[in-house]
Amino acid sequence: MKFGYTQFMVESIKPPEDQNRTRKDDHIRINIEEDVQSHSEGGFDLYYFEHNAMPEIDFKEVDTSTSIFQKSIRAPLLISSMTGGTKKGIEINRRLACAAENFGIAMGVGSQRVDIEAGFFSEESNIRNFAPNIPVFANIGAIQLNYGMTISNCRKAIDLIRADALILHLNPLQEVLQPEGQTNFAGLLKKIKNICKELQIPVIVKEVGWGISSTLAGKLIDAGVSCIDVAGAGGTSWALVEKFRNQDPIRVKMSDNFKDWGIPTAFCLEEIHTKYPHFPLISSGGLRNGIDAAKSIALGAVMAGFAGPLLRAAVVSQEKLNLLLARIIDELKVVMFVTGAKDIPKLSKVPLRYPRYF
Numbered sequence: 001m002k003f004g005y006t007q008f009m010v011e012s013i014k015p016p017e018d019q020n021r022t023r024k025d026d027h028i029r030i031n032i033e034e035d036v037q038s039h040s041e042g043g044f045d046l047y048y049f050e051h052n053a054m055p056e057i058d059f060k061e062v063d064t065s066t067s068i069f070q071k072s073i074r075a076p077l078l079i080s081s082m083t084g085g086t087k088k089g090i091e092i093n094r095r096l097a098c099a100a101e102n103f104g105i106a107m108g109v110g111s112q113r114v115d116i117e118a119g120f121f122s123e124e125s126n127i128r129n130f131a132p133n134i135p136v137f138a139n140i141g142a143i144q145l146n147y148g149m150t151i152s153n154c155r156k157a158i159d160l161i162r163a164d165a166l167i168l169h170l171n172p173l174q175e176v177l178q179p180e181g182q183t184n185f186a187g188l189l190k191k192i193k194n195i196c197k198e199l200q201i202p203v204i205v206k207e208v209g210w211g212i213s214s215t216l217a218g219k220l221i222d223a224g225v226s227c228i229d230v231a232g233a234g235g236t237s238w239a240l241v242e243k244f245r246n247q248d249p250i251r252v253k254m255s256d257n258f259k260d261w262g263i264p265t266a267f268c269l270e271e272i273h274t275k276y277p278h279f280p281l282i283s284s285g286g287l288r289n290g291i292d293a294a295k296s297i298a299l300g301a302v303m304a305g306f307a308g309p310l311l312r313a314a315v316v317s318q319e320k321l322n323l324l325l326a327r328i329i330d331e332l333k334v335v336m337f338v339t340g341a342k343d344i345p346k347l348s349k350v351p352l353r354y355p356r357y358f
Helices: 019-033 087-103 113-118 142-146 151-161 172-177 188-198 214-223 238-243 249-257 265-275 290-298 308-316 318-338
Strands: 066-068 071-073 077-079 106-108 136-141 165-170 203-207 227-229 281-284 301-306
Touching (some): 087 308, 136 151, 142 188, 151 188, 165 188, 172 249, 188 214, 238 249, 265 281, 265 290, 281 290
Parallel strands (some): 077 301, 165 203, 203 227, 281 301
Antiparallel strands (some): 066 071
């Protein structure tokens, strides 16, 4: 099904003739209009909760509240980083921010690289005007640290939205498949370590949909990272997104061949949490509902992130977005009820079975 992207956007706003902004516009359009879902799964279907037929709790008392970086949220959910760097994303981000504030959950913004490089930032695009109370995460590509982005630029990204943390996202496969990709990932770990040392707020490192292994997680933890968003395989395939942007038939085919690349999200969580049980993880990549969010918590995540489904809902209307988030939270509460977990700390200790026996 194709969504009316061009009808949704304000026709009077024309995107600047800038390569970076055009690329961001392409990303939004392709995610809305094309099937870019990875054919692999996030791995959650392989795990199951043991049903508790006598939970010994009152459903009305189920409490989904928790905190992240010492800031309270009403459910362990994150609206994951999506749009950024283009005027066409302003209305989408506004709806996402309003929903996050309404439900008391966290939100990450899309890459702020274009705003920083171009010096363009308007108050109408500042999500803090719509989400003053929730945790908000700034975001730049870690690769930009090798292409002129400085600690001063990182502080600018944080200050623009009064962020509670900074996301540095990793996307080597996307960059190498991208027509204008930047592929010098040499020496990034040292620069990330310096960012963690210099900034006064937490630094989150995330992938964009291919996962983070426990080996890399260990290096990031040693570098001083405060949290890792595993962003595993199972959701949007950015290889497919770049396929629709490529004109070279060879690179189109290559992008298609990498559509199912990556480590499934659930496997990333289990592996890292087993090795580093006290380190905070965010689960994203292929989560479809509140059941997957609950499984994420049981596998070691402190929050569960959603992106693609929320983007497509936000394009339709604020109401559709709100209904989707309400359903996800209700599903999470039902899982907690039928597993006997009255609150999030208890849910985190509910054992998951693997593999499914039916």
